[in-house]
Amino acid sequence: MPELPEVEVTRLGILPHLEGRKMSEVKVIDGRLRWPVPSNLAKILPSQKVWGIERRGKYLLIEMDTGYLLVHLGMTGTLRVLPSSDPLKIHDRITFEFGKISLRLHDPRKFGAVLWHPKSKGPIEQFPLLQKLGVEPFSPGFAGEQGADVLYKSSRNRSIAVKQFLLAGQAVVGVGNIYCSESLFEAGIHPAKAAGKLTRPQCARLASAIRLILKKAIEAGGSSLKDFVNSEGEPGHFMVQTKAYDRKGQACKVCKTPIKQIVQGQRSTYFCPQCQKR
């Protein structure tokens, strides 16, 4: 799925098409996503205007008149703006109509989510799923030494492997499986190292690596891995640049040692046993 860069590329791609536009209709084709799509959406959304689109972690927050539409792309979701005359495709799960254009969620595996938070229930930050999220990697709170602080302080006394610590998103959000391997490679840190054993300089290198890797991925237009397409339907180009992810057995681009693959928490991790130390 879309990790943070793909979600951000999607946000940037759809925002100019939707900002200020009034929704005319909602069609739920298959609402059995990670959680059921709220059944009242089709009733309450029409005639409401899009005021803006923000991102928190991997959630897109679409501000409407009376609330926020939360969209998560799960593993295989894509959001695209299309002419409303375009026929629906297999695995299109929900389509939001804005007159002549549509915003469509396409999600084969149905791990995505579309939820609703009415403004009457308070600010969007209070939505339960957003509560436990760590800091944004591009916020001032993760810039420079602050980022090192966040990683260092939140990892003290944690026995969990740093790979899984990052993936959990409770310290910093948006680092998914691909960019987690890439960030640890960039920082020269072994993925199995206990998070609590990270030194302060390692935390500084890791924070800086995360910012760099995510920034480069956004600039490259998001990953093209498997079925990601951006809002215009064009594949991104980040995948060709990975230094560790999906390179099992191939020569490390720095030292030529074969890249190793291990499984941590049911997910594949790729690393260079020579460049990445505990």
Add this chain to the structure above:
DNA sequence: AGCTCAACCTGGCTGC
């Protein structure tokens, strides 16, 4: 509180 793991669902690829 922290850790591990099953579960959600579908499609694509590998190997027999």
Add this chain to the structure above:
DNA sequence: TGCAGCCAGGTTGAGC
């Protein structure tokens, strides 16, 4: 060609 088995970008919630 057919089919079983495995793997895939995320995240929650149950059980220790």
